[in-house]
Amino acid sequence: MQCEGDKTYDEIGTCPVCKMDLKQLENDSKALETNEISEESIFNLTSKWHTEEGNEIVLEDLKGKTLVMVMIYTSCKAACPRLVADMRNIEAQIPAENIKNVQFALVSIDPETDTPERLKAFAIENAMDGEQWTFLQGTDSGVREFANVLSVKYKEISPIDFSHSNIISVFNSRGELKHQQEGLGVNNKETIETILELTK
Template identity: 60%
Template structure:
């Protein structure tokens, strides 16, 4: 996500939020998420870290077609999906994969901001 942020047009950044949603609310306490944001240089206004209840997470994951499964007491297996939403909360783009070319995602963000 930091790579995507670097590629979004500078003039558009004030209108973009990068939201990370924890799938492990028991481990990912607010304090732990804050520490993660510091360690990964994700502290400016564009970053937001969310956590919910296990039930909330399941419902949210289903809506976004994210699969996840707890494989040990401290580890999860999960799909890597990036979703882009317009200012009304409507999903306009989705990309799956880790380490893939994010050009389409960056283009979708820049297009939404320019609309």
């Protein structure tokens, strides 16, 4: 029964019109392509990271969800608390049915200080220890490489202080950059719209 003509769906399930089971198309090259990583994807970066839980991952392990990422450091007293508040504000505006397809990742620019244990404590302190939140500690070179991809600039001013860009980035499930929000406490309407578009 052709309810919706040639319409296809990305996920296995049932037809919303006739409730029949959807079948996978044979040799569907378009479907195969969606799992491939493009040259623009951050998943091409091979550096290793530690999560706040102490697990070692590569960025490709985050594939499959819309990623909302920001670079911070936990001892920051100025901009980072505002960036964290912005991230929480974005999360609060995403409906429950979309949030399951979103991963919020906070990447430390101070990997020496921000150990997995410290990141875990910071996550708990800021009520960001749900499964939709991930904190990442990398190597100096891995952090620098990632920052370059995001056009985030940062510089150590003293052993406990950095100057840095204030950018929140949104990536699709294949790790391709789709939107960036720059500044502190800025209007996040476009950021929210991008996330909703990518998770519908």
